Amino acid sequence: MLPIDRFAWTNRWSSHHPGERMLLAGGLLILTLVLPPVSTAPLVLITMTAATVLGAGVPVSAFIRALAVPAGFLLAGLPFIVLSLDLDGAPSLVVSAEGARMALEVGLRSLAAMSCLVGLSLTTPASELIPWLRRVGVPQAVLEIALLMYRLLFVVAARATAGREAQEARLGYTSFGRSVRSLGLLTAALLSRSLARARRLEIGLAARGFEGELRVLSRPRALSPRRLATAGATLLAVGVGGLSLSQVLA
Amino acid sequence: MHIMEGFLPPLHAAAWTVVAAPFLVIGARRIARITREQPQAKLLLASAGAFAFVLSALKLPSVTGSCSHPTGTGLGAILFGPSVMAVLGAIVLLFQALLLAHGGLTTLGANIFSMAIVGPWVAYGCFRVARPMGLGIAVFLAAMLGDLATYTVTTGQLALAFPDPASGYAGAITKFGGIFALTQIPLAVIEGLLTVVVVNLLVRY
Amino acid sequence: MTTPILDARGLCYDYPGGAVALQGLDLRIARGRRLALLGANGCGKTTLLLHLNGTFKPRAGELRLNGRPATYGRRALTDWRSRVGLVLQEPDDQLFSATVYQDVSFGPLNQGLDETRARACVLDALDALGIGHLADRPTHLLSFGQKKRAAIAGVLAMAPEVLILDEPDAGLDGQGVARLLQALEQCRARGTTLVFATHDVDLAYAWADEVAILVEGRLLHQGEPAELLGDSDVLAAAGLAMPLVLQLAKALRRTYPWTDGQPPRTAAELIATLEAVPHAIPDTIRNTPLTASVNERPNLRRHP
Amino acid sequence: MTTPILDARGLCYDYPGGAVALQGLDLRIARGRRLALLGANGCGKTTLLLHLNGTFKPRAGELRLNGRPATYGRRALTDWRSRVGLVLQEPDDQLFSATVYQDVSFGPLNQGLDETRARACVLDALDALGIGHLADRPTHLLSFGQKKRAAIAGVLAMAPEVLILDEPDAGLDGQGVARLLQALEQCRARGTTLVFATHDVDLAYAWADEVAILVEGRLLHQGEPAELLGDSDVLAAAGLAMPLVLQLAKALRRTYPWTDGQPPRTAAELIATLEAVPHAIPDTIRNTPLTASVNERPNLRRHP
Known part of the structure; x- marks a missing residue:
């Protein structure tokens, strides 16, 4: 379960300061959104793929697999932007030039933006991104809940997977009706066991002096000026490249 | 139904974030107050959130053969109330973006508004209104209508972003609404049934 | 087959x-x-x-x-x-x-x-x-x-x-x-x-x-x-x-041999085997102190 | 104290x-x-x-x-x-x-x-x-x-x-x-x-x-x-x-006695004890078949 997370912890950059990757992926994401997509998006897609695969050493197959599902949804959705619905008279669907141009722009922008998201999440664990939310004013209690949730979702996921396997072994998913019933049983069991686990965790943490705050120390990691500069230069190059390419295309 | 990363124009993405923000601020304040009085509530809320995330990653049996996922919106709203659910839902959506590449960071505001705010509030309202008609019916209506409300909002969000060149917003709503009506209404019914099964079992425990 | x-x-x-x-x-x-x-x-x-x-x-x-x-x-x-x-x-x-x-x-x-x-x-x-x-x-x-x-x-x-x-x-x-x-x-x-x-x-x-x-x-x-x-x-x-029983059966076999049949599989079988032996052990052996050093206690069970 | x-x-x-x-x-x-x-x-x-x-x-x-x-x-x-x-x-x-x-x-x-x-x-x-x-x-x-x-x-x-x-x-x-x-x-x-x-x-x-x-x-x-x-x-x-080691130590003691010191606590100690014994066991014992019945296998380990 959750292969993206596994790569986030095991890639070549996982020991670096997460800020470096946030600068690169976040910067590219912003460029994708604000610059003309037709020229910028392909550059972003290429840069982000190269950074993730060649830089961080994430297998290209993993990158493609992570991108495949949302890209599939994107492909399924684009025809509805290309097709224009004429409601005057008998309703009819026609291909409109404006729709096609919009679909191209949205498709490219979205694909490039997804590559930034996937690149960031394949190289940086979610638990290292969440603490940054403190800077946009998210209260400490909510951050602690989010970080605890990150840990617990793997525990619950393991139980869900095993429960599903046990039900399948007993033929619980061989018809539609049985599937709904089995999934209902599994859901109810998971919920009550998740809440029971919360109570056991309360005992486990009380034994370690829990009195309200879930404060922990992280291993200090230094920002590398060299890598920050490289990321900044990349952003600059993609930005300038995207803008000038759009001039050429115009 | 998640709106994927980069799909919305930047202005729309920013606007939906602004719309969702007050609900999140209220929910976060409420959580901060609850956990100050009862620190253990942190563990309970995190467990519930982890459960909601995992539930959303389980495949829902579907008549059409396509795969979809229960949202758990209705169940969460009934159990925890809509304002807490807004924050839990927002965190779940963040994890879905980061761990599963479902949805996105720039579209987080829009997705939070449809799935963690409107859905739970509608489900909660339906539950309160329909409660006298019996637990099963109330739960079914809450979960189903909560889902449908989410899809309706998503349709509106997409239509606002991509008005039809010929027929404008009305045409866009018809187009996007049409797809969702075909694919999502059966799923909303299944989610309703599933939630009834779950609540019945929980009541019996 | x-x-x-x-x-x-x-x-x-x-x-x-x-x-x-x-x-x-x-x-x-x-x-x-x-x-x-x-x-x-x-x-x-x-x-x-x-x-x-x-x-x-x-x-x-x-x-x-x-x-x-x-x-x-x-x-x-x-x-x-x-x-x-x-x-x-x-x-x-x-x-x-x-x-x-x-x-x-x-x-x-x-x-x-x-x-x-x-x-x-x-x-x-x-x-x-x-x-x-x-x-x-x-x-x-x-x-x-x-x-x-x-x-x-x-x-x-x-x-x-x-x-x-x-x-x-x-x-x-x-x-x-x-x-x-x-x-x-x-x-x-x-x-x-x-x-x-x-x-x-x-x-x-x-x-x-x-x-x-x-x-x-x-x-x-x-x-x-x-x-x-x-x-x-x-x-x-x-x-x-x-397995502990097999370890002991083998060790016993060196000092206290039996035939080449199947070794015992449970403690009960091993003990039954021992009890079937005639008790005719000479006094020289009977009086030899056999205790292992008590002070030195290995931490690991089952890992000789 | x-x-x-x-x-x-x-x-x-x-x-x-x-x-x-x-x-x-x-x-x-x-x-x-x-x-x-x-x-x-x-x-x-x-x-x-x-x-x-x-x-x-x-x-x-x-x-x-x-x-x-x-x-x-x-x-x-x-x-x-x-x-x-x-x-x-x-x-x-x-x-x-x-x-x-x-x-x-x-x-x-x-x-x-x-x-x-x-x-x-x-x-x-x-x-x-x-x-x-x-x-x-x-x-x-x-x-x-x-x-x-x-x-x-x-x-x-x-x-x-x-x-x-x-x-x-x-x-x-x-x-x-x-x-x-x-x-x-x-x-x-x-x-x-x-x-x-x-x-x-x-x-x-x-x-x-x-x-x-x-x-x-x-x-x-x-x-x-x-x-x-x-x-x-x-x-x-x-x-x-x-404990298995203690069971065996006791069983051995009946047939194969040692002094009243502390019994061995691990398999390693028990085996060391056995190996410390002079191998002077008369041939009459050495050749006695000692195998327990193989066909009859108790289900329960550790429960004699």
């Missing part, structure tokens, strides 16, 4: 995210026997079990069920899972319903049995596991050992030809293990083939007709328990220790 | 819903020793442990910490839990943070240590458990044995005087148990008092300086391992079997 009920050849499986679980694993499960799958934690035991009932599909390799290659269509899987029952390690992962009776009826009803026949299967399975009196208890109020037996009953009620159990002794105390083995012996008496995955060499040695030793997703050896579990090289390669 | 570090007298505790867990339990934990709490599943071991660090408050009875009666105020509890560390059976019930390093830092920070000193405690604890190399690993990608050691490190980092472990060997294979015991021996070398709750008589016998046997929420006996675990009456009352 009869066709094995399950025959795995060259199974390979990788987990998403890159962890390799099985790398060309072979295994033959003969009908009507007790097979122990032995290996240290993380050797791929559980992954293998999930292949044996069709939950996982191997990337490469082949599985034969009663001589015919397995297919993964919906109907084929239904039939497969009716024949090969799988009990996971953690009973809480497989008990869902409110009462034991309801839970055990889950499988038979999914098999499409009518209520009367399903009821008969449920009562039969509860009886075989000696938990008929727990039928109406809520599952969450059972003790750990009771939960374990209820989980097994839920699979047994489907009348599988092979019953596969993942770490059946985990978490049970001595009496719990004894009761469980007794119940499983009942199943075997009805002709069910039994497969255990375990890291407990003592249990495997005492209980199995045959052992298969797994190392890093491969089969190291499959054969006679006494032979494989008495071979220090095999055990070292698998990261396992020799 | 020195004051015991923990002294429980007449503890009574009922669970809501009526289940009686402790009924007048006494226990003395002496400083610097290894105490094993033995009992069958459901005898109240875990409930007792939760009293020993103040998580549960007894309905009746008294607990003394270093000779002074325990109180349950917030400050008293904080101090108590700094002195008495409790490791639960299930590591997932105690690990809450994304990485091992973060998780282990939780306890020291709660004790009010400043960052520098907390970091030193974390590294020290990781080192004692031999998991320094896992510091930056995510908790959820650890193996079960690694999780167990991480959970222990999280408690050890608080430098408790007593370290209490619930079923520390549960779910670990032979090598995992060996590694864990090695790590705990490190803790003991620093002066930490160790308490295990377990149902594994073999482990308790090999490892403990003292055993306490619990039956139905009461202390049956507390004393020397060899004495209590060699007493069939005591064991029968507790629903426990005799």
Whole structure:
């Protein structure tokens, strides 16, 4: 379960300061959104793929697999932007030039933006991104809940997977009706066991002096000026490249 | 139904974030107050959130053969109330973006508004209104209508972003609404049934 | 030689995210026997079990069920899972319903049995596991050992030809293990083939007709328990220790020899062997102090 | 006689819903020793442990910490839990943070240590458990044995005087148990008092300086391992079997006697004892067939 997370912890950059990757992926994401997509998006897609695969050493197959599902949804959705619905008279669907141009722009922008998201999440664990939310004013209690949730979702996921396997072994998913019933049983069991686990965790943490705050120390990691500069230069190059390419295309 | 990363124009993405923000601020304040009085509530809320995330990653049996996922919106709203659910839902959506590449960071505001705010509030309202008609019916209506409300909002969000060149917003709503009506209404019914099964079992425990 | 009920050849499986679980694993499960799958934690035991009932599909390799290659269509899987029952390690992962009776009826009803026949299967399975009196208890109020037996009953009620159990002794105390083995012996008496995955060499040695030793997703050896579990090289390669009874039997044999028959498999057998010896030991030996140094206590049990 | 570090007298505790867990339990934990709490599943071991660090408050009875009666105020509890560390059976019930390093830092920070000193405690604890190399690993990608050691490190980092472990060997294979015991021996070398709750008589016998046997929420006996675990009456009352090594040592003693010293505690010691014997066994014995009947295989290990 959750292969993206596994790569986030095991890639070549996982020991670096997460800020470096946030600068690169976040910067590219912003460029994708604000610059003309037709020229910028392909550059972003290429840069982000190269950074993730060649830089961080994430297998290209993993990158493609992570991108495949949302890209599939994107492909399924684009025809509805290309097709224009004429409601005057008998309703009819026609291909409109404006729709096609919009679909191209949205498709490219979205694909490039997804590559930034996937690149960031394949190289940086979610638990290292969440603490940054403190800077946009998210209260400490909510951050602690989010970080605890990150840990617990793997525990619950393991139980869900095993429960599903046990039900399948007993033929619980061989018809539609049985599937709904089995999934209902599994859901109810998971919920009550998740809440029971919360109570056991309360005992486990009380034994370690829990009195309200879930404060922990992280291993200090230094920002590398060299890598920050490289990321900044990349952003600059993609930005300038995207803008000038759009001039050429115009 | 998640709106994927980069799909919305930047202005729309920013606007939906602004719309969702007050609900999140209220929910976060409420959580901060609850956990100050009862620190253990942190563990309970995190467990519930982890459960909601995992539930959303389980495949829902579907008549059409396509795969979809229960949202758990209705169940969460009934159990925890809509304002807490807004924050839990927002965190779940963040994890879905980061761990599963479902949805996105720039579209987080829009997705939070449809799935963690409107859905739970509608489900909660339906539950309160329909409660006298019996637990099963109330739960079914809450979960189903909560889902449908989410899809309706998503349709509106997409239509606002991509008005039809010929027929404008009305045409866009018809187009996007049409797809969702075909694919999502059966799923909303299944989610309703599933939630009834779950609540019945929980009541019996 | 009869066709094995399950025959795995060259199974390979990788987990998403890159962890390799099985790398060309072979295994033959003969009908009507007790097979122990032995290996240290993380050797791929559980992954293998999930292949044996069709939950996982191997990337490469082949599985034969009663001589015919397995297919993964919906109907084929239904039939497969009716024949090969799988009990996971953690009973809480497989008990869902409110009462034991309801839970055990889950499988038979999914098999499409009518209520009367399903009821008969449920009562039969509860009886075989000696938990008929727990039928109406809520599952969450059972003790750990009771939960374990209820989980097994839920699979047994489907009348599988092979019953596969993942770490059946985990978490049970001595009496719990004894009761469980007794119940499983009942199943075997009805002709069910039994497969255990375990890291407990003592249990495997005492209980199995045959052992298969797994190392890093491969089969190291499959054969006679006494032979494989008495071979220090095999055990070292698998990261396992020799069963205690066998260690002692071998040590005794050096000083206190017996013939080349089968060595004893349980403490009871070993002691019976010792007691059968004429007590005619000369006084010179009888009075030799034999105590090991008491002050020096190795930390590791079972690791000589 | 020195004051015991923990002294429980007449503890009574009922669970809501009526289940009686402790009924007048006494226990003395002496400083610097290894105490094993033995009992069958459901005898109240875990409930007792939760009293020993103040998580549960007894309905009746008294607990003394270093000779002074325990109180349950917030400050008293904080101090108590700094002195008495409790490791639960299930590591997932105690690990809450994304990485091992973060998780282990939780306890020291709660004790009010400043960052520098907390970091030193974390590294020290990781080192004692031999998991320094896992510091930056995510908790959820650890193996079960690694999780167990991480959970222990999280408690050890608080430098408790007593370290209490619930079923520390549960779910670990032979090598995992060996590694864990090695790590705990490190803790003991620093002066930490160790308490295990377990149902594994073999482990308790090999490892403990003292055993306490619990039956139905009461202390049956507390004393020397060899004495209590060699007493069939005591064991029968507790629903426990005799440790295998002790069973064999006793059986050997009848046919193959040694002096009245301490019996061997591990297979290694027993074998060393046997190997120390002069091999002068008359040929009449050497040639007697000693094999137990092979066809008749008892189902129950360790239950003669």
